Amino acid sequence: MAEKGNISIHTENIFPIIKKFLYSDHEIFLRELVSNAVDASQKLKRLSAIGEYKGELGDLKVKVAVDKEARTITVSDNGIGMTAEEIKKYINQIAFSGATEFVEKYKDKPDANQIIGHFGLGFYSSFMVADTVEIISQSYQENTTAAHWVCDGSTEFTISDTERAERGTDVILNIAADSEEFLEEARIQTILNKYCKFLPVPVEFKGEIINNPTPIWTKSPSELTDEDYKNFYKELYPFSEDPLFWIHLNVDYPFNLTGILYFPKLKNEFEFQKNKIQLYSRQVFITDEVKDVVPEFLMLLHGVIDSPDIPLNVSRSFLQADSNVKKINTYITKKVADKLAEIFKKERENFQDKWNDINIFVKYGMLSDDKFYEKAKDFALLQNIEGKYFTIDEYKDFIQANQKDKNDNLVILYTTDEDKQHAFVESAKDRSYDVLKLDTMIDSHFIGMLEQKLEKVTLKRVDAETVDKLIEKDETKESVLSEDEKTQLKEIYEKAINNTNMHVTIEPLSPQDQPVVITLPEFMRRMKDMSKTGGGGMMFMGNMPDTYNVSVNANHPINNRILSAQDDSKEKIAKQAFDLALLSQNMLTGPALTAFVKRSVELIEKD
Numbered sequence: 144m145a146e147k148g149n150i151s152i153h154t155e156n157i158f159p160i161i162k163k164f165l166y167s168d169h170e171i172f173l174r175e176l177v178s179n180a181v182d183a184s185q186k187l188k189r190l191s192a193i194g195e196y197k198g199e200l201g202d203l204k205v206k207v208a209v210d211k212e213a214r215t216i217t218v219s220d221n222g223i224g225m226t227a228e229e230i231k232k233y234i235n236q237i238a239f240s241g242a243t244e245f246v247e248k249y250k251d252k253p254d255a256n257q258i259i260g261h262f263g264l265g266f267y268s269s270f271m272v273a274d275t276v277e278i279i280s281q282s283y284q285e286n287t288t289a290a291h292w293v294c295d296g297s298t299e300f301t302i303s304d305t306e307r308a309e310r311g312t313d314v315i316l317n318i319a320a321d322s323e324e325f326l327e328e329a330r331i332q333t334i335l336n337k338y339c340k341f342l343p344v345p346v347e348f349k350g351e352i353i354n355n356p357t358p359i360w361t362k363s364p365s366e367l368t369d370e371d372y373k374n375f376y377k378e379l380y381p382f383s384e385d386p387l388f389w390i391h392l393n394v395d396y397p398f399n400l401t402g403i404l405y406f407p408k409l410k411n412e413f414e415f416q417k418n419k420i421q422l423y424s425r426q427v428f429i430t431d432e433v434k435d436v437v438p439e440f441l442m443l444l445h446g447v448i449d450s451p452d453i454p455l456n457v458s459r460s461f462l463q464a465d466s467n468v469k470k471i472n473t474y475i476t477k478k479v480a481d482k483l484a485e486i487f488k489k490e491r492e493n494f495q496d497k498w499n500d501i502n503i504f505v506k507y508g509m510l511s512d513d514k515f516y517e518k519a520k521d522f523a524l525l526q527n528i529e530g531k532y533f534t535i536d537e538y539k540d541f542i543q544a545n546q547k548d549k550n551d552n553l554v555i556l557y558t559t560d561e562d563k564q565h566a567f568v569e570s571a572k573d574r575s576y577d578v579l580k581l582d583t584m585i586d587s588h589f590i591g592m593l594e595q596k597l598e599k600v601t602l603k604r605v606d607a608e609t610v611d612k613l614i615e616k617d618e619t620k621e622s623v624l625s626e627d628e629k630t631q632l633k634e635i636y637e638k639a640i641n642n643t644n645m646h647v648t649i650e651p652l653s654p655q656d657q658p659v660v661i662t663l664p665e666f667m668r669r670m671k672d673m674s675k676t677g678g679g680g681m682m683f684m685g686n687m688p689d690t691y692n693v694s695v696n697a698n699h700p701i702n703n704r705i706l707s708a709q710d711d712s713k714e715k716i717a718k719q720a721f722d723l724a725l726l727s728q729n730m731l732t733g734p735a736l737t738a739f740v741k742r743s744v745e746l747i748e749k750d
């Protein structure tokens with residue numbers, strides 16, 4: 144006997160509102176229906192395990208079928224099924240009231256669009272793509288009749304007795320005219336691949352099982368080999384190179400979370416591929432935007448996180464404040480730090496080999512998270528230009544004897560480009576100073592942080608000062624020039640250079656040093672670097688002209704020659720010495736370079 148009925152919900156016309164809300168996310172209807180079918184299968188399994196269900200389980204499977212001619216999509220399972228009474232209870236009341244609640248809660252919220260993508264609207268979401276939805280279901284319970292329910296998304300429904308050969312449920316969607324795209328098998332395949340790839344019950348589409356019901360994150364690490372982890376990585380990201388390391392996450396108290404995080408091999412430092420971590424809830428794909436769940440610096444990692452304890456039906460700001468999410472953040476950070484510490488301790492060589500690939504994560508982490516810094520400071524590596532690796536403490540010991548200045552500060556020297564700063568690197572080497580390579584984009588921030596964290600330590604780029612001033616010792620250098628001669632020399636250079644952004648000083652360098660050395664003060668350059676990478680409110684610095692220091696070596700024979708040269712040659716030689724300094728730093732270009740070449744030819748011709 145057919146029964147007509149009315150679904151008692153408070154909001155009369157919820158359907159158009161939901162449809163509008165979920166506009167960009169219509170495809171999730173399939174995720175919802177397939178997960179319901181999976182749940183129904185698993186419920187039966189559980190009933191069987193506790194002896195409540197004594198029949199055969201058979202081959203539990205979910206089938207998805209598209210019938211383009213009949214304009215239907217059918218999701219079938221052989222799970223617990225529902226009686227007519229249960230359909231009325233679970234679908235008419237629960238599913239519809241869930242939808243009502245959703246609308247009531249979010250209809251006036253300005254950020255509704257952000258919430259709904261993650262909101263499991265359940266069964267009701269099928270009305271986003273269907274005019275009419277039918278359910279044909281046969282309960283697992285003996286002596287029950289199959290039921291056929293039909294509803295068009297309004298508050299009216301019909302339910303009648305029917306027959307179904309086997310236990311289980313078919314949900315049949317009669318696809319609406321504006322949703323015809325979902326009658327394309329290719330589209331359905333794509334959606335299944337996205338959301339259902341790791342569902343725990345086999346899902347069949349076009350005669351093939353489309354999912355892997357036991358992905359490795361659900362297994363115990365002791366059952367798994369390195370190959371298993373690498374193969375799974377390939378399954379997730381088919382065209383990627385092998386990952387460097389991985390971390391198997393597994394916690395069940397105080398929250399439930401499993402997953403595998405991979406350290407990818409980055410091809411270059413700009414390849415910050417975020418949105419590579421996939422978030423699942425009980426093996427159902429939810430999103431690859433894990434922004435609020437995973438600490439920012441770990442978003443560079445790849446892999447999966449599966450947690451039913453991440454609230455998905457709340458707004459972003461709520462998520463950030465959620466105590467579980469905070470705990471998950473802390474847990475993941477700690478796990479990553481512990482894993483790196485372990486590899487460093489057990490396989491230092493291997494860790495060093497991979498440092499180039501992982502240093503960005505580690506530095507980013509140290510910069511953004513104090514707890515991570517505390518752990519990482521013991522395994523973060525510094526590499527010198529000879530290619531040797533040191534931990535921070537090891538490096539401090541290494542340079543202790545030779546690189547302390549007169550105020551007892553340890554001075555760490557570094558280069559960002561060995562070729563361009565070659566002359567300065569050489570001068571530092573002449574003094575037996577060690578020079579670090581700090582040449583990645585994040586290093587300018589990292590350097591600032593090290594200075595803040597380490598006591599009585601300064602970092603200077605090799606070309607920040609003339610070599611004697613880089614590490615100022617307590618010895619006074621003698622100048623062969625008198626005060627008067629120094630003033631004269633300064634004037635000659637200032638005239639020859641004729642640029643107010645070049646600040647000339649006369650300094651008693653060693654006769655072996657260059658006649659002129661041009662430096663950009665550390666502070667100035669650092670501010671500019673930071674403004675380039677968008678740090679610390681230094682944007683205005685980017686627009687300031689560079690102000691260089693031009694150190695004229697009072698003890699170099701050329702500068703003596705300038706003083707005793709003919710008046711008309713003085714400036715020419717000074718200009719030539721200055722241009723040579725520019726040249727050694729790749730700063731001589733355009734007309735200045737042409738003039739330099741011309742002048743050089745003239746000077747050679749003279750001799």
Ligand SMILES: Nc1ncnc2c1ncn2[C@@H]1O[C@H](COP(=O)(O)OP(=O)(O)OP(=O)(O)O)[C@@H](O)[C@H]1O
Nearest residue numbers: 179180183224233234237238263264265266267312
């Ligand atoms: N294929 C099915 N077999 C058996 N019962 C089902 C099936 N689909 C839905 N149900 C029943 O209908 C109820 C309502 O489903 P609905 O998808 O709206 O909500 P839910 O699954 O409980 O929650 P969620 O919002 O997370 O999806 C389910 O709890 C389940 O009891």
